Amino acid sequence: MVAELTVFPVDNGDMTLIELESGRKILIDVNIRGAADNPDDSTPDVAKMLREKLKRDSQGRLYVDVFLLSHPDKDHCLGLERHFHLGSPDTYSKSDDKIFIREIWSSPIVFRRASRILILCPDASSFSTEARRRVRYFRENGLARVGDGNRIQIMGEDENGKTDDLGSILVKVGQLVTKVNGVVDYSMTAKLLGPLPKSDNEEEEEALAKNRSSVILSFDIKGGGVNDACRFLTGGDAEVAVWERLWTEHQNTDWLEYDILQTPHHCSWRSLSHDSWSNLGEKAKVSEDARNALSQGRSGAFIVASCKPISANDSDPPCIRAKREYEAIAKEVSGEFLCTGEYPTKKSPDVMEFEIDKSGPRLKSKVMAESLYSTGIIIGKQPFGHG
Numbered sequence: 001m002v003a004e005l006t007v008f009p010v011d012n013g014d015m016t017l018i019e020l021e022s023g024r025k026i027l028i029d030v031n032i033r034g035a036a037d038n039p040d041d042s043t044p045d046v047a048k049m050l051r052e053k054l055k056r057d058s059q060g061r062l063y064v065d066v067f068l069l070s071h072p073d074k075d076h077c078l079g080l081e082r083h084f085h086l087g088s089p090d091t092y093s094k095s096d097d098k099i100f101i102r103e104i105w106s107s108p109i110v111f112r113r114a115s116r117i118l119i120l121c122p123d124a125s126s127f128s129t130e131a132r133r134r135v136r137y138f139r140e141n142g143l144a145r146v147g148d149g150n151r152i153q154i155m156g157e158d159e160n161g162k163t164d165d166l167g168s169i170l171v172k173v174g175q176l177v178t179k180v181n182g183v184v185d186y187s188m189t190a191k192l193l194g195p196l197p198k199s200d201n202e203e204e205e206e207a208l209a210k211n212r213s214s215v216i217l218s219f220d221i222k223g224g225g226v227n228d229a230c231r232f233l234t235g236g237d238a239e240v241a242v243w244e245r246l247w248t249e250h251q252n253t254d255w256l257e258y259d260i261l262q263t264p265h266h267c268s269w270r271s272l273s274h275d276s277w278s279n280l281g282e283k284a285k286v287s288e289d290a291r292n293a294l295s296q297g298r299s300g301a302f303i304v305a306s307c308k309p310i311s312a313n314d315s316d317p318p319c320i321r322a323k324r325e326y327e328a329i330a331k332e333v334s335g336e337f338l339c340t341g342e343y344p345t346k347k348s349p350d351v352m353e354f355e356i357d358k359s360g361p362r363l364k365s366k367v368m369a370e371s372l373y374s375t376g377i378i379i380g381k382q383p384f385g386h387g
Protein backbone atom coordinates (compact mmCIF):
# COMPACT_ATOMS: atom_id res chain seq x y z
CA MET A 1 0.00 0.00 0.00
CA VAL A 2 1.38 3.38 -1.05
CA ALA A 3 0.45 6.55 0.77
CA GLU A 4 -1.13 9.30 -1.29
CA LEU A 5 -2.19 12.87 -0.84
CA THR A 6 -4.77 14.41 -3.16
CA VAL A 7 -5.68 18.08 -3.39
CA PHE A 8 -8.99 18.73 -5.15
CA PRO A 9 -9.60 21.75 -7.42
CA VAL A 10 -12.19 23.72 -5.43
CA ASP A 11 -11.29 27.33 -6.30
CA ASN A 12 -10.87 29.40 -3.13
CA GLY A 13 -11.51 26.68 -0.57
CA ASP A 14 -9.83 23.56 0.76
CA MET A 15 -10.42 19.86 0.14
CA THR A 16 -7.59 17.37 0.69
CA LEU A 17 -7.55 13.60 1.06
CA ILE A 18 -4.72 11.69 2.77
CA GLU A 19 -4.61 7.94 2.09
CA LEU A 20 -2.32 6.29 4.62
CA GLU A 21 -0.27 3.12 4.15
CA SER A 22 -2.60 1.53 6.70
CA GLY A 23 -5.41 2.06 4.18
CA ARG A 24 -7.16 4.62 6.39
CA LYS A 25 -8.35 7.81 4.76
CA ILE A 26 -8.40 11.29 6.26
CA LEU A 27 -10.41 14.00 4.49
CA ILE A 28 -9.64 17.61 5.39
CA ASP A 29 -12.42 20.10 4.57
CA VAL A 30 -14.77 20.07 1.58
CA ASN A 31 -15.94 22.74 -0.82
CA ILE A 32 -18.37 20.94 -3.11
CA ARG A 33 -20.10 23.62 -5.11
CA GLY A 34 -23.59 22.98 -6.45
CA ALA A 35 -22.42 23.67 -10.00
CA ALA A 36 -20.24 20.57 -9.81
CA ASP A 37 -23.39 18.44 -9.84
CA ASN A 38 -24.57 20.00 -13.10
CA PRO A 39 -23.13 18.20 -16.16
CA ASP A 40 -23.49 21.36 -18.28
CA ASP A 41 -21.27 23.35 -15.90
CA SER A 42 -17.50 23.17 -16.22
CA THR A 43 -16.89 23.30 -12.45
CA PRO A 44 -14.86 20.15 -11.62
CA ASP A 45 -17.08 17.46 -10.10
CA VAL A 46 -15.00 16.99 -6.96
CA ALA A 47 -17.70 14.88 -5.26
CA LYS A 48 -17.33 12.30 -8.04
CA MET A 49 -13.54 12.54 -7.89
CA LEU A 50 -13.65 11.91 -4.14
CA ARG A 51 -16.08 9.01 -4.34
CA GLU A 52 -13.84 7.26 -6.86
CA LYS A 53 -11.09 7.22 -4.23
CA LEU A 54 -13.18 5.74 -1.39
CA LYS A 55 -14.03 2.15 -0.48
CA ARG A 56 -17.27 0.63 0.77
CA ASP A 57 -17.56 -1.00 4.19
CA SER A 58 -19.22 -4.35 4.96
CA GLN A 59 -22.60 -2.59 5.00
CA GLY A 60 -22.07 -1.15 1.54
CA ARG A 61 -21.45 2.41 2.72
CA LEU A 62 -18.77 4.57 1.06
CA TYR A 63 -16.73 5.93 3.97
CA VAL A 64 -13.86 8.09 5.18
CA ASP A 65 -12.09 7.13 8.40
CA VAL A 66 -11.79 10.78 9.40
CA PHE A 67 -13.31 14.07 8.37
CA LEU A 68 -11.46 17.07 9.77
CA LEU A 69 -13.06 20.50 9.52
CA SER A 70 -10.25 23.04 9.91
CA HIS A 71 -12.73 25.81 10.79
CA PRO A 72 -16.42 26.44 10.12
CA ASP A 73 -16.21 28.77 7.12
CA LYS A 74 -18.34 28.04 4.07
CA ASP A 75 -15.41 27.44 1.70
CA HIS A 76 -14.26 24.59 3.98
CA CYS A 77 -17.55 22.76 4.52
CA LEU A 78 -19.82 23.54 1.54
CA GLY A 79 -21.71 20.44 0.38
CA LEU A 80 -21.22 18.55 3.64
CA GLU A 81 -24.91 18.00 4.32
CA ARG A 82 -25.69 17.08 0.72
CA HIS A 83 -22.89 14.56 0.27
CA PHE A 84 -22.20 13.13 3.76
CA HIS A 85 -24.32 11.28 6.26
CA LEU A 86 -24.80 13.31 9.43
CA GLY A 87 -26.63 12.00 12.50
CA SER A 88 -26.78 8.63 14.22
CA PRO A 89 -25.37 5.70 12.15
CA ASP A 90 -28.77 4.01 12.68
CA THR A 91 -30.40 6.59 10.41
CA TYR A 92 -28.07 5.96 7.44
CA SER A 93 -30.10 5.64 4.25
CA LYS A 94 -28.81 3.22 1.60
CA SER A 95 -30.82 4.92 -1.14
CA ASP A 96 -29.22 8.31 -0.39
CA ASP A 97 -25.79 6.64 -0.67
CA LYS A 98 -24.04 9.46 1.16
CA ILE A 99 -20.46 9.18 2.45
CA PHE A 100 -20.25 7.78 5.97
CA ILE A 101 -17.87 9.52 8.40
CA ARG A 102 -16.39 7.09 10.91
CA GLU A 103 -14.67 9.75 13.02
CA ILE A 104 -14.80 13.55 13.14
CA TRP A 105 -11.85 15.76 14.07
CA SER A 106 -13.16 19.12 15.16
CA SER A 107 -11.91 22.34 16.65
CA PRO A 108 -13.48 23.27 20.02
CA ILE A 109 -15.19 26.20 18.34
CA VAL A 110 -18.27 23.97 17.85
CA PHE A 111 -19.00 24.44 21.55
CA ARG A 112 -19.36 28.19 21.18
CA ARG A 113 -22.75 29.74 20.83
CA ALA A 114 -23.45 31.58 17.60
CA SER A 115 -22.57 35.23 18.05
CA ARG A 116 -22.00 38.36 16.03
CA ILE A 117 -18.53 37.09 15.11
CA LEU A 118 -19.50 33.45 14.76
CA ILE A 119 -22.38 33.21 12.29
CA LEU A 120 -22.48 29.74 10.79
CA CYS A 121 -23.58 28.81 7.26
CA PRO A 122 -26.06 25.86 7.04
CA ASP A 123 -23.33 23.24 6.43
CA ALA A 124 -21.21 24.52 9.33
CA SER A 125 -24.25 24.57 11.55
CA SER A 126 -25.04 20.93 10.65
CA PHE A 127 -21.42 19.98 11.30
CA SER A 128 -21.56 21.68 14.67
CA THR A 129 -24.76 19.84 15.61
CA GLU A 130 -23.20 16.51 14.55
CA ALA A 131 -19.96 17.18 16.47
CA ARG A 132 -21.91 18.03 19.61
CA ARG A 133 -24.05 14.89 19.16
CA ARG A 134 -20.90 12.76 19.06
CA VAL A 135 -19.41 14.43 22.14
CA ARG A 136 -22.70 13.84 23.99
CA TYR A 137 -22.64 10.19 22.89
CA PHE A 138 -19.12 9.82 24.31
CA ARG A 139 -20.12 11.48 27.58
CA GLU A 140 -23.16 9.20 27.96
CA ASN A 141 -21.60 5.92 26.85
CA GLY A 142 -17.86 6.12 27.56
CA LEU A 143 -15.08 5.60 25.04
CA ALA A 144 -15.23 1.80 24.90
CA ARG A 145 -18.81 1.90 23.58
CA VAL A 146 -18.26 4.51 20.89
CA GLY A 147 -18.09 2.92 17.41
CA ASP A 148 -17.87 3.93 13.74
CA GLY A 149 -20.05 6.90 12.94
CA ASN A 150 -20.09 8.13 16.53
CA ARG A 151 -16.38 8.80 17.09
CA ILE A 152 -14.90 12.27 17.52
CA GLN A 153 -11.61 13.82 18.60
CA ILE A 154 -11.50 17.47 19.64
CA MET A 155 -8.41 19.33 18.43
CA GLY A 156 -7.48 21.80 21.15
CA GLU A 157 -8.96 22.90 24.46
CA ASP A 158 -11.84 25.33 24.66
CA GLU A 159 -11.96 28.39 26.90
CA ASN A 160 -13.56 28.32 30.34
CA GLY A 161 -12.96 24.59 30.92
CA LYS A 162 -15.71 23.48 28.54
CA THR A 163 -13.54 20.60 27.27
CA ASP A 164 -12.03 19.59 30.64
CA ASP A 165 -14.07 16.38 30.93
CA LEU A 166 -13.23 15.10 27.44
CA GLY A 167 -10.10 13.22 28.52
CA SER A 168 -9.32 10.60 25.91
CA ILE A 169 -11.07 12.34 23.01
CA LEU A 170 -9.25 15.65 23.52
CA VAL A 171 -5.88 16.43 21.91
CA LYS A 172 -4.26 19.51 23.42
CA VAL A 173 -2.26 21.96 21.31
CA GLY A 174 1.38 20.83 21.48
CA GLN A 175 0.39 17.15 21.65
CA LEU A 176 0.47 14.44 19.00
CA VAL A 177 -2.53 12.91 17.27
CA THR A 178 -1.72 9.20 17.03
CA LYS A 179 -5.16 7.61 16.75
CA VAL A 180 -7.19 7.36 13.59
CA ASN A 181 -10.76 6.18 14.08
CA GLY A 182 -10.14 4.80 17.53
CA VAL A 183 -6.87 2.91 16.97
CA VAL A 184 -3.22 3.91 17.03
CA ASP A 185 -2.17 4.17 13.38
CA TYR A 186 1.53 3.52 12.86
CA SER A 187 1.50 5.03 9.38
CA MET A 188 1.14 8.60 10.65
CA THR A 189 1.39 11.00 13.56
CA ALA A 190 0.20 14.58 13.49
CA LYS A 191 1.47 17.42 15.63
CA LEU A 192 -1.30 19.76 16.75
CA LEU A 193 -0.03 23.35 16.36
CA GLY A 194 -3.35 25.20 16.56
CA PRO A 195 -6.00 26.54 17.19
CA LEU A 196 -3.94 28.87 19.33
CA PRO A 197 -5.20 29.44 22.84
CA LYS A 198 -6.29 32.92 23.87
CA SER A 199 -3.38 35.29 24.46
CA ASP A 200 -2.86 37.19 27.75
CA ASN A 201 -1.32 40.01 25.77
CA GLU A 202 -4.21 42.29 24.79
CA GLU A 203 -2.64 43.65 21.63
CA GLU A 204 -1.66 40.20 20.41
CA GLU A 205 -5.09 38.81 21.27
CA GLU A 206 -6.73 41.46 19.13
CA ALA A 207 -4.59 40.45 16.16
CA LEU A 208 -5.10 36.75 16.79
CA ALA A 209 -8.83 36.73 17.47
CA LYS A 210 -9.87 37.15 13.85
CA ASN A 211 -8.58 33.93 12.41
CA ARG A 212 -6.96 31.87 15.10
CA SER A 213 -9.69 29.26 15.20
CA SER A 214 -8.21 27.12 12.38
CA VAL A 215 -6.90 23.70 13.29
CA ILE A 216 -3.23 23.58 12.28
CA LEU A 217 -1.66 20.15 11.86
CA SER A 218 1.74 18.94 10.78
CA PHE A 219 1.35 15.36 9.57
CA ASP A 220 4.27 12.91 9.49
CA ILE A 221 3.19 10.40 6.86
CA LYS A 222 4.82 7.03 6.38
CA GLY A 223 5.76 6.15 2.80
CA GLY A 224 7.42 3.05 1.35
CA GLY A 225 7.55 1.66 4.89
CA VAL A 226 9.63 4.63 6.10
CA ASN A 227 8.37 6.87 8.90
CA ASP A 228 8.34 10.62 8.31
CA ALA A 229 8.68 10.18 4.52
CA CYS A 230 6.38 13.16 4.00
CA ARG A 231 5.53 16.07 6.23
CA PHE A 232 2.34 17.87 5.35
CA LEU A 233 1.61 21.22 6.99
CA THR A 234 -1.96 22.46 6.76
CA GLY A 235 -3.43 25.42 8.60
CA GLY A 236 -6.84 26.35 7.22
CA ASP A 237 -7.15 30.11 6.99
CA ALA A 238 -4.69 31.01 9.78
CA GLU A 239 -3.41 34.56 9.33
CA VAL A 240 -0.16 36.41 9.91
CA ALA A 241 -0.38 36.82 13.72
CA VAL A 242 -0.89 33.07 14.13
CA TRP A 243 2.18 32.23 12.05
CA GLU A 244 4.27 34.83 13.92
CA ARG A 245 3.29 33.24 17.21
CA LEU A 246 4.03 29.72 15.90
CA TRP A 247 7.50 30.85 14.80
CA THR A 248 8.19 32.28 18.26
CA GLU A 249 7.14 29.00 19.84
CA HIS A 250 8.68 26.49 17.44
CA GLN A 251 11.73 28.08 15.84
CA ASN A 252 14.02 25.76 17.78
CA THR A 253 12.08 22.61 16.89
CA ASP A 254 11.38 20.85 13.59
CA TRP A 255 7.62 21.16 14.01
CA LEU A 256 7.15 23.57 11.11
CA GLU A 257 9.18 21.58 8.58
CA TYR A 258 7.28 20.31 5.56
CA ASP A 259 7.55 18.47 2.25
CA ILE A 260 4.11 19.73 1.25
CA LEU A 261 2.71 23.02 2.53
CA GLN A 262 -0.86 24.05 1.86
CA THR A 263 -0.57 27.83 1.72
CA PRO A 264 -2.85 29.23 4.40
CA HIS A 265 -6.03 31.04 3.38
CA HIS A 266 -5.85 30.28 -0.35
CA CYS A 267 -2.59 32.12 -1.00
CA SER A 268 -3.79 35.20 0.87
CA TRP A 269 -1.44 38.10 1.49
CA ARG A 270 -2.91 38.34 4.99
CA SER A 271 -1.08 35.20 6.10
CA LEU A 272 2.26 36.84 5.33
CA SER A 273 1.78 40.50 6.19
CA HIS A 274 0.02 42.99 8.46
CA ASP A 275 -0.02 45.56 5.65
CA SER A 276 -2.90 45.94 3.23
CA TRP A 277 -2.09 44.72 -0.26
CA SER A 278 -4.87 46.70 -1.94
CA ASN A 279 -3.80 49.98 -0.23
CA LEU A 280 -0.03 49.66 -0.25
CA GLY A 281 0.70 47.37 -3.21
CA GLU A 282 4.41 46.70 -3.59
CA LYS A 283 5.14 48.87 -0.51
CA ALA A 284 3.41 46.32 1.75
CA LYS A 285 5.96 44.51 3.92
CA VAL A 286 6.27 40.80 4.61
CA SER A 287 6.35 39.78 8.28
CA GLU A 288 9.71 38.15 8.83
CA ASP A 289 8.45 35.80 11.54
CA ALA A 290 5.40 34.64 9.57
CA ARG A 291 7.58 34.07 6.53
CA ASN A 292 10.04 32.09 8.65
CA ALA A 293 7.23 29.91 9.97
CA LEU A 294 6.05 29.19 6.43
CA SER A 295 9.47 28.66 4.87
CA GLN A 296 10.71 25.55 6.66
CA GLY A 297 10.48 23.41 3.54
CA ARG A 298 12.68 20.35 3.28
CA SER A 299 14.63 19.71 0.09
CA GLY A 300 12.34 19.58 -2.95
CA ALA A 301 9.25 20.74 -1.01
CA PHE A 302 5.96 21.45 -2.76
CA ILE A 303 3.97 24.55 -1.86
CA VAL A 304 0.34 24.15 -2.88
CA ALA A 305 -2.08 27.07 -3.11
CA SER A 306 -5.69 25.86 -3.00
CA CYS A 307 -7.35 28.67 -4.90
CA LYS A 308 -8.59 29.96 -8.24
CA PRO A 309 -6.02 30.87 -10.90
CA ILE A 310 -3.75 33.63 -9.62
CA SER A 311 -3.76 36.78 -11.72
CA ALA A 312 -1.80 40.00 -11.59
CA ASN A 313 -4.49 42.30 -10.22
CA ASP A 314 -5.14 43.57 -6.72
CA SER A 315 -7.42 40.68 -5.69
CA ASP A 316 -6.71 38.81 -2.47
CA PRO A 317 -6.98 35.86 -2.00
CA PRO A 318 -5.31 34.60 -4.05
CA CYS A 319 -2.70 37.34 -4.15
CA ILE A 320 -0.01 37.58 -6.80
CA ARG A 321 2.50 39.02 -4.33
CA ALA A 322 1.90 36.11 -1.92
CA LYS A 323 2.47 33.75 -4.85
CA ARG A 324 5.80 35.46 -5.59
CA GLU A 325 6.81 35.07 -1.95
CA TYR A 326 5.92 31.37 -1.92
CA GLU A 327 7.75 30.85 -5.21
CA ALA A 328 10.85 32.39 -3.63
CA ILE A 329 10.45 30.13 -0.58
CA ALA A 330 10.13 27.06 -2.83
CA LYS A 331 13.19 28.11 -4.83
CA GLU A 332 15.32 28.27 -1.66
CA VAL A 333 14.86 24.48 -1.24
CA SER A 334 14.74 23.54 -4.95
CA GLY A 335 11.03 23.00 -4.53
CA GLU A 336 7.98 23.94 -6.53
CA PHE A 337 4.93 26.20 -6.19
CA LEU A 338 1.63 24.86 -7.54
CA CYS A 339 -1.89 26.28 -7.76
CA THR A 340 -4.91 23.94 -7.79
CA GLY A 341 -6.86 26.26 -10.11
CA GLU A 342 -4.09 26.08 -12.70
CA TYR A 343 -3.27 22.38 -12.45
CA PRO A 344 -2.65 20.83 -14.87
CA THR A 345 -4.16 23.73 -16.87
CA LYS A 346 -6.30 26.77 -16.05
CA LYS A 347 -8.87 25.60 -18.57
CA SER A 348 -9.51 22.20 -17.06
CA PRO A 349 -8.18 21.88 -13.50
CA ASP A 350 -8.00 18.33 -12.15
CA VAL A 351 -6.96 16.60 -8.93
CA MET A 352 -3.36 17.12 -7.83
CA GLU A 353 -2.11 13.74 -6.64
CA PHE A 354 1.09 13.08 -4.73
CA GLU A 355 2.43 9.58 -4.30
CA ILE A 356 4.50 9.14 -1.15
CA ASP A 357 7.33 6.62 -1.17
CA LYS A 358 10.38 6.32 1.04
CA SER A 359 12.11 9.28 -0.62
CA GLY A 360 9.16 11.62 -0.16
CA PRO A 361 6.20 12.90 -2.16
CA ARG A 362 6.15 13.03 -5.96
CA LEU A 363 3.53 14.47 -8.25
CA LYS A 364 1.77 11.51 -9.79
CA SER A 365 1.69 12.81 -13.35
CA LYS A 366 5.44 13.13 -13.03
CA VAL A 367 5.76 9.60 -11.69
CA MET A 368 3.96 8.43 -14.82
CA ALA A 369 6.14 10.52 -17.11
CA GLU A 370 9.29 9.30 -15.38
CA SER A 371 8.30 5.69 -15.94
CA LEU A 372 7.83 6.51 -19.63
CA TYR A 373 11.40 7.80 -19.66
CA SER A 374 12.74 4.76 -17.85
CA THR A 375 10.98 2.38 -20.24
CA GLY A 376 12.43 4.29 -23.19
CA ILE A 377 9.01 5.33 -24.54
CA ILE A 378 10.24 8.92 -24.22
CA ILE A 379 13.90 9.49 -25.04
CA GLY A 380 15.87 12.46 -23.76
CA LYS A 381 16.86 14.17 -20.56
CA GLN A 382 14.47 13.70 -17.63
CA PRO A 383 13.10 17.14 -16.87
CA PHE A 384 11.82 16.29 -13.42
CA GLY A 385 14.07 16.83 -10.42
CA HIS A 386 13.10 15.35 -7.11
CA GLY A 387 14.61 15.85 -3.67
Ligand SMILES: [Zn+2]
Binding pocket: 012, 013, 014, 073, 075, 076, 236, 237, 265, 266
Ligand atom coordinates in the same frame (compact mmCIF):
# COMPACT_ATOMS: atom_id res chain seq x y z
ZN1 LIG B 1 -10.98 29.55 3.44
